[in-house]
Amino acid sequence: MSAPQTSNPLRPTACPGLLRIVRALDGGICRVKLTGGAISARQAVVVADAAERHAGGVIEATNRANLQIRGIGSEQSALIDSLLAADLGPRNAASDDVRNLMLSPAAGIDRQRLIDTRPLAGQILATLQGDERFHDLSAKFAVQLDGGEALAMLEHPHDLWLSTFAREGELRLAFGLAGCPTEAPAGSVALEDGHALVVAVLELFLELARPEQTRMRHLLAEQTLENLRVRLSERVSIQAVTDWRRIADPGVLHIGAHSQSETGLAYVGAVPPLGRLDPATLRGAAQLAETFGDGTLRLTPWQSLLLPNIPEEHCVQVIQRLEQLGLLCHADQALTRMIACTGSNGCGKSSAETKGDALQLAALLHRHGLALSVHLSGCPRSCAAAHTAPATLLAVAPGHYDLYFRDAAQAGFGTLHARNLTIEAVAALLDARSRSPFDA
Structure with a gap:
């Protein structure tokens, strides 16, 4: 991947990105935003190498299912170039900040899922990066797309959330503004209108919000939800939702081995203590993903990682190997x-x-x-x-x-x-x- 065009200067913000290194006491911070939290084993090794060669060797799993490299010194350009070469960056410099779309870490493989959210997520991310209007969104403006998975972070507030549910044999997307999927929805749209709804919400927000109103909650402080819903219904067909709430699964499903929708396969979840990985641990997890899984890792909003598509007969061995790397795989461990x-x-x-x-x-x-x-x-x-x-x-x-x-x-x-x-x-x-x- 060639380096993104930088004709538009990066916006001033305290949020780190891949192209904008933010200073801290221990050096610079670079945030690598992952599509749906997923990263290939090859890309994970690139991140590990970059942290080791150009920074202090500290890699963090974030609560938005991304990765951060800490302790970056003077070799910022070399670090950024290595990540861009591994296709870990945005299409262009102006779109790095707006790639804030969170999925379930088990998108497409969760036994309880109603839909595979990844195709719709790809549409949304392509629009966020390709439409220059949306580059004006705050670096903190975030969207969540939920396919009904058992493994889903339902407590993180988002500016816009969408959650799949079934009604009278039809799959629809409930949605809400400035909140969580467990709260009362603002309405619902047909599954095929999910992308149009996201575009309509973003357009309406940019039309109504003043420059200092960077989040949806700021706009709702002076605009009623009903007013926004009426305005949205002029752009996309919306139905009321009065008899549905998203219910969280009480299980600790991001730790240990859990069966997937495809018979005989499981994902294995492991927690880096306090969300921190060193390069050797990340490389080791990547090697296990190559050897036993499909060659990918998925980061989670619980600051942990999953190895998907592991044959169930290998799960015990994978857990043992992950524990040897210093990762935690049992929910009864206090850390x-x-x-x-x-x-x-x-x-x-x-x-x-x-x-x-x-x-x-x-x-x-x-x-x-x-x-x-x-x-x-x-x-x-x-x-x-x-x-x-x-x-x-x-x-x-x-x-x-x-x-x-x-x-x-x-x-x-x-x-x-x-x-x-x-x-x-x-x-x-x-x-x-x-x-x-x-x-x-």
Whole structure:
């Protein structure tokens, strides 16, 4: 792939991209946006090589199913060129920011799926990159496409979400604005109108939003949902949805081996501790995908990875090999449920070294036999988690955190439960809470 044209300057934003390296305390950050979270084994090796040769060797799985390379020094051009040569970049420089379309990591192979979302996703991504009007969207403006899979992240808010459902023998796409698929839909469209709906929503947003209104929630703060729905219905046929909600599967389906829709095949999910991979681990996972699977990896919004299309008789061996690489493949391991931002070692805004504190907390919870979903954030921005975790630790000083519990009635992290706790105190409190018969 040749380098994208750069006649249009890259927009100023704090969000890293492949072509825009953003500085942090530990060096530059490059974000590699993956189509549907998928990357070939060959491309994964290129990412590993780039991180090793041109950066600090730290690779992160993000909560939008992408990859980041950290610690980039002076060799930015060499790193970018190597990634572009592996076809890991946008069609043109102006479209890198807008490739924010999230699918299920099991798109096309999930046993519960109603449709394979990948063809429609390809149409949407081609439009986002090819239509210059949409290059004006914020680098954070995001779309989610859900095919009814059991493995689906349903807690991350998106500017536009689409979710497949069946009604009277017809498959349709429910949709919503500035929210999650588990919320009440704004309406639905025929499956064949999915692409037209996305275009209509983006066009309407750009027509109505002022420059400072970069997200759909900003527009909805002064425009009613009903008004937007009426305006959209002038462009695409919309029906009301009153008797359907997307229901989340309570299983931990991104970890371990799970059967696919095709008999005899499974995907295997593995979690890099705290979302971080080193080059050797990524290369090793890529080799396993080549040897036992179809030569691809899929990143997930849980900051983990899947190896799809593994013959079921090889799953035990693949899990053993992944564990030898340092990846976690069992949901009862405390560290599989832990989320932590970069922390003060790499970010000047962080009040604590969250990665190290998370490792300490995971070890303490493991002693108590607990595997709880906990998010450690070094500052209120919550960069590591796009959703509200059941328990959030907000750093107030090195090694000290305020503890919040998720509460649907409270915005942000939820309800403040205790202040200025050490990691040991947090572990003791979470242990006591888990044993309480009054704990909801």
